Amino acid sequence: MDSKPSKPIIAALLEPLPVLTQGQNDLADEGVVRLLVRGFIDLSLAAFQEVLHKGLAEDDAIDGINRQATALNSVFFGTSGISNVVTHPWNSPEQLGAFLKDTVALDFPEDDCVRAMLIHLATQLMHALRLPDEDRNEEVEALTLDAADLLLGRAPQDDDEIDIDISM
Template sequence: MESQSAKPIIAALLQPLPILSQPQARNDLGDETVVRLLVRQFIDLSLDAFNQVLQGKLDQDEAVDGINRQATALNAVFLGTSGFETVITHPWNTPEQLGAFLKDMVALEYPEDDCVRAMLIHLATQVMHALRLPDEDRQEEVEALTLDAADLLLGRAPEDEIDIDIDV
């Protein structure tokens, strides 16, 4: 289920990326650069929401709802159901393939058609915990989280084995 308010933000993220040489200015979900940029944008949106909560500019429930809307919209993108014409999907981008892979790799107890969202919510939680680290450690942790999430969305096991239980 897609949120109306998240769709314009995700659509903006999926505008043809100028640094990429994609045919016909489309974003290929098989391209590691595209996937990393989408994950990084999600992380940046999450960091911004958490910082707004810390500064008292945003209620925690509103921040969580906003992050969930973004995760839900990206769930549709990565599972090939978003309808965005600027996105090139592959047979991998289905609940039966990507959803099942995430369910197995990240030990998700969610339906396969909701596993990208669940993984992204867990990622946002990890980012929130990274805010407690000193600046240089935080940047390193956020970069590692970005790479691991991109690897998962591309169907690769992250370099470090993960053993995660997610209660979202």
Template sequence: MESQSAKPIIAALLQPLPELTRARNDLSDEGVVRLLVRGFIDQALAAFTEVLHGRLDQDEAVDGINRQATALNAVFLGTSGFDTVIAHPWNAPDQLGAFLKDVVALDYPEDDCVRAMLIHLATQVMHALRLPDEDRNEEVEALTLDAADLLLGRAPEDDGEIDIDIGV
């Protein structure tokens, strides 16, 4: 991962979406949210794979993942400044941030909860690399769906447990 500012990284994640969304990325659209989460996960997987193969320093990988999470924090909290992103009242620290803080039991300020949840998600992705390919793919898909549901304001319905284990 090169030392890049967050805007170009997230702009790249938003790039393939306008075709599907008529040049607007609506944060209430489940498909858009899943694509953003999956793009983040794919970049985290790529960074961790590079670390495992010795082609990238672990600190550089973590810094890059944190920059992406910070940029997505701004996107999902409606402060990114991207004119292709449609944010809603839900996309605010006192709404989405408070929801994540409560449901996922994050000990972070509400305006940093999306970033914190994504960093914990990246940690779970890193652990998924230890699984056999088929299990890894299934785990990554489950993590993607869980994270997208949280970002859309949907708490888990099954047993009340959040599959994104944040280790708190």
């Protein structure tokens, strides 16, 4: 598996955002972070659906989801090299990575915690596909909001527990 995400993958994740953000993708902007999370979720759900319909091998789906998570890891840590992404001191392994490691109880190095959290999110999405449509939509929305909150440095609000269950 390719360990370095290609810039076209990352740029594709950010493609719809410049129109909404006037050319800047500020990672302190909740709307930008939610759009990035939702883009990852949509890509993951599409990959899972393709696997279910036999249009994609499971290993290929997992590799694609991991590539997207790795790309977002570099975006959120400010190492993507994309000039229209505005990062802040928070967007570092020492800040965001440590927060994710502690809050979500990740057993990964701080510089890989965004990717790890997103992979766990994808696992939760896979389980959400088994729910009836209405419940699935609610679960996907809750997971989107929780993941965005985490990437903004906020523990999810609604429960004492974080919805992104990493016990699997």
